[in-house]
Amino acid sequence: MSDTLTYVYAVAREVDPAAVAGLEGLGGRPVRTVEHRGVTAVVSDADRAEFQERALEERLEDLEWLAATARAHHHVVDTLGRDHLVAPLGLATVYFDDERVRAVLDESAETFSAVLDRLAGRAEWGLKVYARKGSPAAAEAEAEKPKSGADYLRRRRKALREGDTTLEDARRAADEVDAAVSALAAAVKSHRLQDAQLSGQTDPMVLNQAYLLPVERVDELRAVVASYQDHPKVRVELTGPWVPYSFAAAATSSSGGSAP
């Protein structure tokens, strides 16, 4: 039994093997291509022990491993995505060898073609919207010391109420931005709101969307986002262009895929 596996980063179309020359994947291993029926799998070797010997939980708990794997995966699809049409695979898809990859391409060539067709000429953009904290009213309320317990409670309730209002306003504004950007997009996907501790932001996140946007509409996207720059209730953050991670997922499954 071989001690390497084949790790698949993405499927793509018309990738000249020379295009991946010098590209490094997991653990600095060289990236290569496996082509079959007009679809190219972008792969590298991967250490068998790394993917097999440790239990799932242990692996996912190992942040260093996770971060390194995610970064390596991203580096490959992102680099190739600059001038190729790519459909990135989910993290950590491994096969016993290249023959197995070829078999999967054989089985799912039509599915991959359909996914790639859908992604052609489009890129993914991320939009995160945060509620702006610290309204003047709240600051004012905290300026004076409460005179009594009841006073404290009254102020506390008022502050909470105002906090809720602020968050509601922020959500409303976020819905507006979302509607405006969605109108430009070919597809929309909602990601989970990131906990403040994960996002590294002190303002609460109210929207975390991904949009699949035709490349020619990027200026319109920027215009929409720019129009919210000085919004009193929300702060918007645009990321991208991304390779279309969020939109390669829907039409999948090698066994009778369910296209959207």
Add this chain to the structure above:
Amino acid sequence: MTGPSSGELEPRATSLFGNEEVALVDLLDRLLAGGVVLVGDLTISLAGVDLVRISLRALVMSIAPVERQGTLAERAERGDTPRNGAAAPKALTARELELGDE
């Protein structure tokens, strides 16, 4: 592809052309919830996504206690932050993630 804009509106142009600027949490959102999903020969079930969140939280707790003291203090006030030892974040996460999801 470049446009005159400023401050936080500037998209991270690096996301296609460099890596380190991409926030890990944004990347994991995409890599774990997205991508073409194939059943590999060795299945790493991504049903374990929540475990990742736990890890990330543990990371944040371990590298950023100083800057986040405000937040942590608030949590402590609410009585939900025993932040000593590695096990603490793990025990908290499920609930906190629910909150983060709202």
